[in-house]
Amino acid sequence: xxxxALITGNNYEIIDEFxxxxxxxxxxxxxxxxxxxxxxxxxxxxxxxVYCIRNESKEDYSKIIxxxxxxxxHRLPFAVVxxxxxxxxxxQIAVNIADLILHKPLETDAIQEKISAFxxxxxxxxxxxxxxxxxxxxxxxxxxxxxIPADPMSAAAQMPMGQMPAGQMFMxxxxxxxxxxxxxxxxxxxxxxxxxxxxxxxxxxTPKPEEPKKPxxxxxxxxxxxxxxKRRIRGRGRILVIDDNPLMLKVIKEHLHDEYDVATAVNGKxxxxxxxxxxxxxxLLDYEMPGxxxxxxxxxxxxxxxxxxxxxxFLTGISDRKKIKKALMMKPEGYLLKPIDHDKLIxxxxxxxx
Numbered sequence: 001x002x003x004x005a006l007i008t009g010n011n012y013e014i015i016d017e018f019x020x021x022x023x024x025x026x027x028x029x030x031x032x033x034x035x036x037x038x039x040x041x042x043x044x045x046x047x048x049x050v051y052c053i054r055n056e057s058k059e060d061y062s063k064i065i066x067x068x069x070x071x072x073x074h075r076l077p078f079a080v081v082x083x084x085x086x087x088x089x090x091x092q093i094a095v096n097i098a099d100l101i102l103h104k105p106l107e108t109d110a111i112q113e114k115i116s117a118f119x120x121x122x123x124x125x126x127x128x129x130x131x132x133x134x135x136x137x138x139x140x141x142x143x144x145x146x147x148i149p150a151d152p153m154s155a156a157a158q159m160p161m162g163q164m165p166a167g168q169m170f171m172x173x174x175x176x177x178x179x180x181x182x183x184x185x186x187x188x189x190x191x192x193x194x195x196x197x198x199x200x201x202x203x204x205x206t207p208k209p210e211e212p213k214k215p216x217x218x219x220x221x222x223x224x225x226x227x228x229x230k231r232r233i234r235g236r237g238r239i240l241v242i243d244d245n246p247l248m249l250k251v252i253k254e255h256l257h258d259e260y261d262v263a264t265a266v267n268g269k270x271x272x273x274x275x276x277x278x279x280x281x282x283x284l285l286d287y288e289m290p291g292x293x294x295x296x297x298x299x300x301x302x303x304x305x306x307x308x309x310x311x312x313x314f315l316t317g318i319s320d321r322k323k324i325k326k327a328l329m330m331k332p333e334g335y336l337l338k339p340i341d342h343d344k345l346i347x348x349x350x351x352x353x354x
Contacts, residue, residue: 009052053082243286287316
């Protein structure tokens with residue numbers, strides 16, 4: 001069985017092992033920011049949260065406490081992987097947080113095996129816990145004939161509406177109108193008062209409230225319409241992501257794969273080789289990369305006839321105003337700051353390719 005693991009922490013070697021060598025565990029990275037974890041749980045739906053620790057600060061550990069509460073709400077287990085010294089330190093600071101602790105130097109296969117076995121048992125216990133209330137309900141429904149509940153009020157509450165004796169309304173423990181030792185007396189049904197013609201006419205004449213008008217969609221400029229028309233292809237839109245970080249490529253692909261066809265490239269050379277044979281509707285381009293960086297690649301894209309009008313959005317982790325100003329001077333369609341926000345990413349893309 002394939003499980004999903006949402007992982008974070010400063011131990012990038014272990015994180016890389018999850019991506020590269022674990023066949024039975026599909027992996028996505030996140031940060032230790034609460035709202036990042038909220039969104040990744042929503043869109044990735046993991047089976048377990050894994051904290052890969054190395055030289056974490058007390059501040060880092062303090063951010064884990066609210067995340068643990070979030071995981072408990074979603075019934076997701078919390079695992080810690082690291083050296084024995086690091087794990088012992090974690091347990092001293094964050095007491096009773098971890099559901100599973102794995103000490104390195106465990107081999108990758110052993111980590112995968114232990115996590116898979118733990119999750120199989122965890123899910124079995126969850127299923128058993130969910131089945132207990134159902135079994136209790138079935139037991140109550142199958143009570144023997146003639147069984148009298150201790151509380152007449154509970155009997156009335158459990159009795160189907162059509163089976164309650166006519167004229168009986170429970171008040172305290174004695175039906176109204178019943179003398180102790182006597183059978184209940186049926187009461188004649190009360191006919192509703194006739195409705196006059198004037199009342200019926202007033203009901204008919206009452207005007208229905210007007211439905212609120214839907215806000216009009218903002219009109220697109222002629223340039224936007226042309227760009228959409230050019231970029232629209234048969235079926236799903238196609239997006240090329242250019243970033244030297246394989247983890248970032250995987251995260252973005254997870255964000256987009258439900259709505260778009262996503263291709264990835266780790267540098268400009270790979271990207272242009274792909275573009276020789278395929279057209280794309282939009283390019284997500286990392287601003288800072290070793291060797292040929294984002295601005296260099298954008299300049300080449302604008303110079304080629306086949307890619308000159310392809311919308312380009314910069315992805316950047318920088319907050320330097322001068323660098324951002326330089327990026328905007330090249331007139332990309334936009335830029336997004338890392339870590340990438342799922343909703344912001346989708347809404348930005350829809351401006352250009354729908």
